[in-house]
Amino acid sequence: MQHMSKKNSAKSAKPARNSKHRGQGTPSAGPLRTYTIRDYRLEKPSFAIRQIRKGDEVRYEVEGSLDSPVPPIRESKYLTQQQHIEIYRWMLLNRKMEQALENLYKQGKVVGGVYFGLGQEACSCASAFALRKEDWLGPLIRNQGSLLARGFAPRDVMMQYMAKAGSPTKGRDASSHFGDLQERNVVAPISTLGDLIPVLAGVALGARLQGRNIAAMTYIGDGGQSTGVTYEGINFAAVQNLGLVLFVENNLWGYSTPADMQFRVQDLAERAIAYGIPGVIVDGTDACQVYDAAHQACERARRGEGPTLIEAKMMRMKGNAIHDAAEYVPKPLFEYWKKRDCIARFENYLVKVRKWLTLQENDKLIADVDRQLEEDRDYAVASPMPEPESAAGGVYCENGCHEIKPKYGMPRAGNRASLRPGRPGAAPHLT
Ligand SMILES: Cc1ncc(C[n+]2csc(CCOP(=O)(O)OP(=O)(O)O)c2C)c(N)n1
């Protein structure tokens, strides 16, 4: 796999350390180096969002054309017909679960706010779908589809938002701050943006010390990627060749700040060049592109070749959370991205383009998702709130209350050798 090629200067005619994975640029005599980023997209939007100030008033306008035709779905190199349909089902479940959560919120049943990933379901679901059981996931709060694809049920998410006793945190947290370190290998979202990156790099490091190279996938937004800890986490993973798979979800807004006012690089995937790791761009509304890039990055991680940064371009189709009506977003931008809706386009691809689902099969699949959601919602609504006296339980680890076992085996001193930088693929082995 060749994501980034780097034309070395004459000085580096001898293969660079780790050159196989950094790029295979032909050594050139000139003073200029060139770098390339693999871009899977079938459409490259040509507009920007500009701030207009009039007195105290601030608003945003789109500059450029929003008239381009909607791109087709890119054919996947890896997914089977059945896997396409599975991803489509996760996306539907993701969207409809969030619609149900919005209704529960409006009925006053939710404690706290609700965060939506509307328009980003392909990115959440198809990325997590590329993980294997032994891999790890560190979702952000918007990646509720990743949680579903990783094996959580809609009732878990719903009970969590309603702070029910049966929720993953037993009512100790509203919204989606939960994971599962035992069975599903999921680290809970961390709201301090960027902090998940070194944590997931650490997970990959821990696995390697126990004799296994795994993929450790996490996400960061266009806003959150500016934090210092993002740099530290990616750099650490890069230097140690850790199997971090980082999705940079460029959904054009960080709260009410447009991406065009947050960074000067053209594409956030370009950041990868400076870390010395592969950078990839995908259309985040195309599940096939998301899956293929995730699959390649996970395979690379499992071979012990190090991290990959994948920029997924899309649009946050709601405000930051339910309280934010996103009034600051220019209306034509919503219309543009609505035409690129990830579910409608994937449905059209499966039903009309590939003809892998008949209309009846599609209707049945949608009805099955609706039925599952109805059951889960009823279960979650009917389930009890926690008993007040349970509030302090499970907060502190009481002596011997649970055992923390290594996941893949006992750490061995011999595995340290594989941590030496510049030894991609050095398969650690238990001695
Ligand atoms: C380190 C840190 N700074 C600020 C915040 C407050 N905050 C919460 S969401 C948000 C916007 C994040 O935007 P982005 O990273 O683009 O993610 P998106 O909401 O678009 O998915 C901010 C600034 C935070 N959670 N963590």
Ligand SMILES: [Mg+2]
């Ligand atoms: Mg954003």
